[in-house]
Every structure is written in structure tokens, then in C-alpha cells.
Amino acid sequence: MTALDSVDLRINKGELFGVLGPNGAGKTTLLKILSTLLLPTSGKAYVAGFDVEKDLLDVRKRINMVSGGEISGYGLLTVRENLWMFSQFYGIKSKEANARIEELLGRFGLTEKAKEKVRTLSTGQRQKMNVIRGFVTNPEIVFLDEPTLGLDVNAARAVRDFIVDWIRSDRSRTVLLTTHYMMEADELCDRIAIIDDGKILACDTPSNLKRMVKMNTTLTLSVAGLNEIAGFDTIQGLNSYSQTKDVESSTTKLRFVLEDESCVSDIVSKVVAEGSKIMSLQKTEPTLEDVFIKLVGRGLE
């Protein structure tokens, strides 16, 4: 079985790079090779300029990894002890390690859990602890393998916010994130590689990837008190429009197909100028899922 096939990627320093693909696409295999846990059967991989096969120590000094659903550590140790233990494998002095641990525990709202045994933590708290473990060594490069897998909305949000803050606070840091959550990849990543069946199908910024899909943006307005639907033809960048009246709620749903998104303000101004009241506004544009379907011919799940 070929897990990865002719993968050719270059990730720049300071980038938050995403690898998006379904389960079994080869995302984790890619991360394991880059984190020196697997040997590629052919080809070369470099991390921070070091060969992952030959310069193991140089690579390992600079990296760390966090996986979703991770259950690492020892249940009988406290959260603080577990984090300290893992920091020791990177030679961090205890005083320095403990200071970083305190700071990160505070960042993730886990200070009160510092003295609790790991086995008493909830799934979300445990994953937050795992994220802290990955970052407490202050790595140059962090590999995140579906770090928000199985987390509730709040815990996932905390992890995502931290990742963004971490990389934006120092441009020498790099994150390689694998995920099969479209929204997560779109929200977090500077660039995304879409992978399926071991092959990289596309690699670009989220907005450029979405431009690959020939799908116009649509703007849907729900308005009350609309008297006349005319005069929109003169708005530049507007492709077409239609209306649907909802007698029950006394509103009109206007749907505009846009060629150029800059005309949104003109449309809104026009509707308001007609004396109508905008009840809701929704803009629909191509998603990464549309990109994935276009590239692979099926959805991500």
C-alpha cells in the first residue's frame, strides 16, 4: 500500500500550513516522516534544513508534535508533573520549565487543575494539557495532527486561538497542521495542501484555492417593506438577481449573484434607499469543500 505518493511540498518559516484531507489520505504518515517516527521508502524530507533520516538529533531538537485524541502521560501524575516530565526530555531546566508550564496552564485556564491527577481530567482538559506539552519545549516547528479532534466548541476554540497567537507572536515559528475540518483549515492556515490517497492535489492559500471553483458568490437579503425591485441593473459587478415574496412574514427574499464582491455595499445602499428594512443578510461563497469536491470528485467525509 502506498501511503504517500510523490509528495512535493515546501513549507516556509513562519507559516501556518495546513494539510487537509479525509481519513486515510496520508496526513498522519506525512507528519510521522517529518517528525522522524517513520522512514520514507523513497525520496527525501528536510525539516529546518535537516535530513529527517540522517540528522535526527538536529531535527528532534527543533520540533514537537501534538495529536488529537492523545492519551499520553501517566494518570497517577498531576498535570504539572506530567508536563514537567516531558519537558525534561528536551533538557529544559526545571525552573524554566515550571515557569512555562504555569504560563501555559493559565493561558488554557487549567491553573486550577495543575495539582489534579491526569486521570481525573475531561477529554477537553486532557487535550489542552497535550497541547501545552507540545508547546512547553518552545519548538521552532510544531506538528499538529488533528489537534481539535473530538473537542467541544469551546475547547476547540481555545486550542485554535492559542495556535494562531503562538505563531503570530514570533515569525520564526512554523506550524504544520493536519485536519479534516474545512472550517479549521480555512480559518487558521496561511496555505493549505489538499491531500487524497497519498497525493497532493493542490496547494495554495485558502482564497486562491476557492478561486479554483467557478462558482459565483451569492448575496441573499431578507427585507421588509420592499415596494419596488428595479434599478439594480445599473449596479456594476452584479450578474443577476431574483426575488421571492414570503406572504406569511411580509418579507421579500432577494438573491443577488455577484461577479464582483465590491458591489455588496451598492446593493445594500439601494435597498435602504428604497425605504426597505434589511432583516437578514447572508453571503455565500465557494468553500474548501467545494474545492475538494472539484479536485477529488467526492466530499471530504
Add this chain to the structure above:
Amino acid sequence: MTDSYLMRNLRAVRGRAYPRLIGSTREPSWFVFDVILPLFTIAGYAYVYKFLDARAELIGYVVLGGAMTAFWLNILWSMASQLYWEKEIGNLPLYLMAPISRMSILAGMAVGGLFETTIQAAMTLAIGAIAFNVVFSLASPVMLLVVFVVTMIALYGMGMMFASLYLLLGREAYHLSALMMEPVYFASGFYFPVRHLGFWAAAGASVIPITLGLDALRQIIFPEGIAEDAFLPLNTEIALLSGLCVVFMVLSRYALRYMEYLGKTTGRLTLRWQ
């Protein structure tokens, strides 16, 4: 990254030893399972010797041997199977990815296990000695310490080697521990002097360091039994144990490298339930 490679590895040893050091204070049940239960076995053998009106030093051998079973159990059930369990709980990839020698992880496991087990064995020894009026001769505490240290280095070196081999065998290796427990109690002479198995049987059993270590310790602590019970001269046993230290350390290093290479080419190290 703040220190030299050596310091980093020393910190790693300390870090990995910590769960075992602290573990004994968090799970007080060890006192019952690891101190009290061995005393029942010791009592069984001790009363048999008493009823047979055997020499007093034989009861001393039993108490010492019974206390030393803690180390063999620690090797089988903690050291040998530890890497396998580390893989199952997801720690192994994190250990392998760290910028340290894998030997430091094993050494940390060994140091922590040795410390924890020494406390258990010392308590069993003390209670056993009081219960059966065992008199120890401590004419040469330095020699006692030397024998104990070389025995433990060789024994835990073997445990480190087993750790890699068990990982390669996967879950089935657990049966190996069960298989090796009682026969080694017998072959290594935990409850009687190994010399009485006959020279070749005792020599074969000496591959397991605790066989020679136990015989050497008995020679130091119960010198009155040397003429009848000593397997080999003390200095010879120390020399052989020192050789076993080197052999098992080298083998454990190779086993670990082989295991890691195999794991990295097949992916087995990072896959659970294999």
C-alpha cells in the same frame, strides 16, 4: 534546548524515573502486594526448613531470596513490558521523537524501578528477618554494596534488553513474563542455594544475573554457609556479573536500535494494538 547532550539525557533519566519514584507514594496498595504477599511464600519455605530441622542459614537464604523476588518481578512486569505499554498509551512516539538517547528513557525506567523495588525488598527483608530471627553478618558492607550494584546493573540491563524484545513481540510477550516467573524462581535458587541444582544447571541459570547475584549476596551475608552452599568463589561471581553488565547493556542498546529501525520502517512503533 538549554544544555549539553549529556545534561539533556541526565534530565531525561530523572524525568522518566519520576513516575516510578512518586508512584509508590500514590498507590499505597504496593505495601500489601509487594511487601506482605512475598512474606507468605517466605513463611512457607521457612517453616518447611524448620520442620526439616535444616541449618539456620537456609532460613536466612529464603528470607533474602524472597525479598529479591521483588526485583525479578519488577524486571518481568515493569521493565520488560514497559515499552509495550508506553506504545499502547501513546507515550512511545513522544519518547522516540525527543532529542535524547533512547537508552536514557530505559535508564530512567530502570532507576525509578530499582529505587521503588529496593524499598519494597528492604521492607520484606526486614520484616522476614524479624519474623524468623535471621541473623545477618555484615562484615563487609562495601563488598555487599558492590555485589548489589553489579547485580542490579546486570539485571536491569537485561530488563532493558527485554523491553525492546517485548515491544517487537507485542501483546503476546505478556505470556512470556508469566512463563518465566516461577521457573526462574526455581532455577535461580530464590529459596535454596543454586549450587544444589548441579554445576551445569546452575551455570545455565547464571545467564540470569540474579542467580549469581543472590549466591554472592548469600556468601557475604551468611559466610557460615559458604563451604556447603556457595556456587562459585565470590570474586569469580563478581567478575561474571560485571561481564553480564557489559553484555546486557550492549545487547539492550542493539535491541533498542533494531526495534527503532524496524518500527520506523514498518510503522509499528506508532500504531497501537499491534
